[in-house]
Amino acid sequence: MLLTKPSVCIFLFTCILRLGYTWSVNNFLMTGPKAYLIYSSSVAAGAQSGIEECKYQFAWDRWNCPERALQLSSHGGLRSANRETAFVHAISSAGVMYTLTRNCSLGDFDNCGCDDSRNGQLGGQGWLWGGCSDNVGFGEAISKQFVDALETGQDARAAMNLHNNEAGRKAVKGTMKRTCKCHGVSGSCTTQTCWLQLPEFREVGAHLKEKYHAALKVDLLQGAGNSAAGRGAIADTFRSISTRELVHLEDSPDYCLENKTLGLLGTEGRECLRRGRALGRWERRSCRRLCGDCGLAVEERRAETVSSCNCKFHWCCAVRCEQCRRRVTKYFCSRAERPRGGAAHKPGRKS
Ligand SMILES: *[C@@H]1O[C@H](CO)[C@@H](O)[C@H](O)[C@H]1NC(C)=O
Numbered sequence: 450m451l452l453t454k455p456s457v458c459i460f461l462f463t464c465i466l467r468l469g470y471t472w473s474v475n476n477f478l479m480t481g482p483k484a485y486l487i488y489s490s491s492v493a494a495g496a497q498s499g500i501e502e503c504k505y506q507f508a509w510d511r512w513n514c515p516e517r518a519l520q521l522s523s524h525g526g527l528r529s530a531n532r533e534t535a536f537v538h539a540i541s542s543a544g545v546m547y548t549l550t551r552n553c554s555l556g557d558f559d560n561c562g563c564d565d566s567r568n569g570q571l572g573g574q575g576w577l578w579g580g581c582s583d584n585v586g587f588g589e590a591i592s593k594q595f596v597d598a599l600e601t602g603q604d605a606r607a608a609m610n611l612h613n614n615e616a617g618r619k620a621v622k623g624t625m626k627r628t629c630k631c632h633g634v635s636g637s638c639t640t641q642t643c644w645l646q647l648p649e650f651r652e653v654g655a656h657l658k659e660k661y662h663a664a665l666k667v668d669l670l671q672g673a674g675n676s677a678a679g680r681g682a683i684a685d686t687f688r689s690i691s692t693r694e695l696v697h698l699e700d701s702p703d704y705c706l707e708n709k710t711l712g713l714l715g716t717e718g719r720e721c722l723r724r725g726r727a728l729g730r731w732e733r734r735s736c737r738r739l740c741g742d743c744g745l746a747v748e749e750r751r752a753e754t755v756s757s758c759n760c761k762f763h764w765c766c767a768v769r770c771e772q773c774r775r776r777v778t779k780y781f782c783s784r785a786e787r788p789r790g791g792a793a794h795k796p797g798r799k800s
C-alpha cells in the first residue's frame with residue numbers, strides 16, 4: 450500500500466518528509482494517514498535528538514554540526530558527501546529509531562510493545578530470555594520507512610546516504626545492553642532471565658563518533674553515472690562494505706576558513722577549552738585544533754560571575770546567601786595576533 454503525504458518540516462531546518470513523498474506500509478497493519486500521524490511526532494522528536502547529539506559530539510571540533518549541514522533531504526542545493534554528511538545521516542537515523550523504540554516501550558503506541566519473541570529460550574550459559582526487551586525491530590522498521598524514503602535518487606550519493614542511515618540503525622542495535630535478574634532461593638542466582646535494553650542515547654552518539662573517525666572513503670563520484678552499469682557498480686561497491694561502518698565519497702574541507710558559498714563558518718570567534726574543569730584529551734586540545742592549527746591566536750577573555758553561595762538556613766524560615774564573585778577565563782580563536790612562530794594557515798588534521 451502506498452500513501453502520499455504533504456510536506457512536513459519536522460524541525461526548523463530540515464524537511465525530512467517532503468512533497469510527493471511516498472511511504473510504503475508493508476509489515477504494519479495500520480494504513481492510511483493515521484499510521485503516518487501516529488509516528489510522525491516521534492520521528493520528529495527522534496531527528497531532533499539526533500541533531501542535539503551531533504552538536505554535543507562535535508562541540509569542540511572545527512566542524513560543529515552547524516544547521517546548514519542538517520539538510521538531509523536530497524533535492525536542491527549543494528549536497529556534500531563527506532565524512533560529516535555521513536555522521537549527520539547516521540545520527541539522525543539512529544535518533545529516529547531510538548525514539549520510536551523508546552516510545553514503543555513506554556506504551557505510546559497501541560500496536561507495539563515489548564519484544565518477547567525469544568522469551569523462554571535459552572540465551573546462553575545459565576540464562577533464559579525473559580522480561581521486556583526494547584522492541585528495536587519495531588523502531589528499525591518504522592524509522593527505515595521514514596528516513597530512507599528521503600533518498601529518491603539512485604546515484605552514489607543516495608547509496609552513501611542509505612548506507613549511513615543503516616549504520617546509524619546498526620549502532621542503536623549494537624549498543625543495546627543485556628540486563629539480567631537473578632532467580633533462586635534467597636537471592637542465589639541459580640537461573641537468570643535477561644532482556645535487551647536501549648543504552649543512553651549518548652552512548653550511541655559516542656559509538657558513531659568513533660565510526661566517524663574510522664569512516665571509509667569510497668571512490669565512486671567519477672565514472673559511476675546513472676547508467677544501468679553505473680548503478681550496478683554502485684550497488685556492488687556498497688554491498689562489499691559492512692553496514693556497521695560509515696562511508697563517504699568526498700574529502701572534507703579543513704573547516705578553518707569561512708566560505709559563505711560553501712556554507713562554512715570557519716573557526717574564528719569560536720570558544721575553546723584550556724584548563725579548569727575535568728577535561729578529556731579531546732577538549733584539552735581544542736584550542737590548538739580550533740585556533741592554532743588554523744593559524745589563529747588564542748585570546749583570553751576574563752569575566753566575573755556573581756552567584757549565590759554559602760547559603761545558610763535560619764530558623765525559621767529563611768535562607769540567607771552571600772554573593773560570591775568568581776573570576777572566569779574563557780578562550781576564543783582570534784585573528785588579533787599571529788600565533789608564535791607566525792605560521793601561516795596550514796591545513797591540519799581533520800577537525
Ligand atoms: C515519543 O517520545 C518523544 C520524546 O521522548 C515525545 O516527545 C513524543 O511525544 C512521543 N511520541 C508519542 C506518540 O507519544
Ligand SMILES: *[C@@H]1O[C@H](CO)[C@@H](O)[C@H](O)[C@H]1NC(C)=O
Pocket residue numbers: 707708709710711
Ligand atoms: C569558497 O569556495 C569556492 C569553491 O571551492 C571557491 O571558489 C572560493 O574562492 C571560496 N571563497 C573564499 C572566500 O575562500
